Amino acid sequence: MSNKNFCVKVYGCQMNVYDADRVRTVLCSRGWNEVPESEADVIMITGCSVRAKAEQKVWSELGLYDSSWKKTQRPLVALTGCIAQRIGLNALNRFPYVRLVAGPRHIGFLPDAIEQIFTHPKSRINLLDDDPREFYGLNFDPGNITIKRENKYKAYVTIAHGCDNFCTYCIVPYVRGRFVSRKPEDVIDECRMLIADGVKEITLLGQNVNSYGKDIGLNFAGLLERVAGLEGIRRVRFVTSLPQDFTEDIANVMAGNETICPSLNLPVQSGSTRILRLMNRKYTRDEYINKVRMIRGKIPGLGLTTDLIVGFPGETEEDFDESMSLLREVRFDLVHSAAYSERDGTPAAKMEGALPVEVRLERLNRFNALQDSITLEINEALTGQTFEVLADDFAPKGEGLLQGRTPSDKVVIFEGDESILGQFVKVRIKSAEAWCLHGELV
Numbered sequence: 460m461s462n463k464n465f466c467v468k469v470y471g472c473q474m475n476v477y478d479a480d481r482v483r484t485v486l487c488s489r490g491w492n493e494v495p496e497s498e499a500d501v502i503m504i505t506g507c508s509v510r511a512k513a514e515q516k517v518w519s520e521l522g523l524y525d526s527s528w529k530k531t532q533r534p535l536v537a538l539t540g541c542i543a544q545r546i547g548l549n550a551l552n553r554f555p556y557v558r559l560v561a562g563p564r565h566i567g568f569l570p571d572a573i574e575q576i577f578t579h580p581k582s583r584i585n586l587l588d589d590d591p592r593e594f595y596g597l598n599f600d601p602g603n604i605t606i607k608r609e610n611k612y613k614a615y616v617t618i619a620h621g622c623d624n625f626c627t628y629c630i631v632p633y634v635r636g637r638f639v640s641r642k643p644e645d646v647i648d649e650c651r652m653l654i655a656d657g658v659k660e661i662t663l664l665g666q667n668v669n670s671y672g673k674d675i676g677l678n679f680a681g682l683l684e685r686v687a688g689l690e691g692i693r694r695v696r697f698v699t700s701l702p703q704d705f706t707e708d709i710a711n712v713m714a715g716n717e718t719i720c721p722s723l724n725l726p727v728q729s730g731s732t733r734i735l736r737l738m739n740r741k742y743t744r745d746e747y748i749n750k751v752r753m754i755r756g757k758i759p760g761l762g763l764t765t766d767l768i769v770g771f772p773g774e775t776e777e778d779f780d781e782s783m784s785l786l787r788e789v790r791f792d793l794v795h796s797a798a799y800s801e802r803d804g805t806p807a808a809k810m811e812g813a814l815p816v817e818v819r820l821e822r823l824n825r826f827n828a829l830q831d832s833i834t835l836e837i838n839e840a841l842t843g844q845t846f847e848v849l850a851d852d853f854a855p856k857g858e859g860l861l862q863g864r865t866p867s868d869k870v871v872i873f874e875g876d877e878s879i880l881g882q883f884v885k886v887r888i889k890s891a892e893a894w895c896l897h898g899e900l901v
């Protein structure tokens with residue numbers, strides 16, 4: 460192997476995208492070339508293990524390199540992210556071309572490790588934690604270089620890693636480790652660098668951003684206010700929030716800063732207090748609804764989305780009805796719904812009362828049908844209104860169409876040419892679907 464050619468494949472959440480961007484930036488700064496997959500000498504696969512489906516995808520992806528390896532002894536594969544923490548050892552033993560496995564806490568070592576497997580192709584590197592729930596130093600600051608990003612105008616900034624909440628269905632605390640906040644100066648410096656590079660919208664990222672600072676004597680409301688006040692910033696968002704940690708202070712900071720978008724993802728996970736207890740979520744249905752009322756009272760026009768699991772072990776038809784009635788009562792803008800899927804090693808996987816997969820899917824269909832009709836009603840009511848939209852990309856389908864988001868995070872498709880990409884434009888809504896709005900420039 461003579462060229463230092465690599466490609467990155469991401470199967471996961473925004474955290475994986477963010478980590479992959481940092482690694483590709485450092486590799487490029489060291490003379491590596493990012494190339495199409497067919498030309499790559501090293502393929503970095505990074506992925507998320509939260510859903511069983513993503514894990515299955517990565518297994519089949521790994522198998523695809525078998526025939527090429529047998530013929531040409533290339534490419535080498537590096538498996539990273541929380542998926543590696545979960546399946547890395549098996550992958551290392553099963554595929555001769557998987558030469559590096561690294562859990563999410565080792566992101567900072569990846570550029571060196573990738574160079575190592577490339578220059579010493581027989582080496583096999585294991586950067587997995589024996590117990591990722593233990594603290595491990597993790598900040599990966601690539602220094603004073605501009606991070607390569609897929610989108611020029613929007614960027615994610617991680618503010619914390621890991622999670623201490625141990626919801627019974629969730630694998631995250633076991634693969635991403637204990638909750639650790641980044642230093643506020645590091646977050647602010649990174650935001651400043653992005654703004655100087657033309658970024659208009661920053662999304663602060665963490666498994667539970669509302670817990671930010673609890674380990675270093677700070678709080679999220681304070682950090683959010685600092686980021687919102689940075690010179691040159693136009694829009695700030697954050698994801699994901701845990702209902703019990705979302706304080707009135709945070710709502711006040713959102714309400715008091717024009718740059719913070721009126722949009723919020725507040726995962727509820729179930730409408731039944733009994734199921735919430737089994738999930739180890741530390742709020743009741745009523746407490747959740749009251750919190751939403753408090754937030755909506757302070758932030759008019761709030762775009763509210765949630766995550767909800769259908770078919771958790773022991774979920775009765777009555778519990779499910781409570782999730783359905785929650786949709787009618789709260790009227791979320793959008794719900795990221797999923798049928799429960801067992802994750803080995805979590806307490807829920809051992810619980811009694813597992814529902815047949817057909818029951819989970821049948822409930823999910825009913826659930827989605829109801830929510831789709833609510834989303835459509837909410838979106839149709841926006842017809843005729845005008846919003847400020849950041850034109851951030853070409854629309855995936857259709858010549859001459861651009862896309863962007865309203866402050867409340869609705870996707871809008873409208874006619875426009877390349878010259879307005881990166882600009883804030885006024886768009887009047889002409890029609891609505893459940894997944895997007897269609898508009899025209901005014």
Ligand code: SF4
Nearest residue numbers: 622624625626629631
């Ligand atoms: S808050 Fe719960 S669901 Fe979210 S990452 Fe932590 S353990 Fe998982």
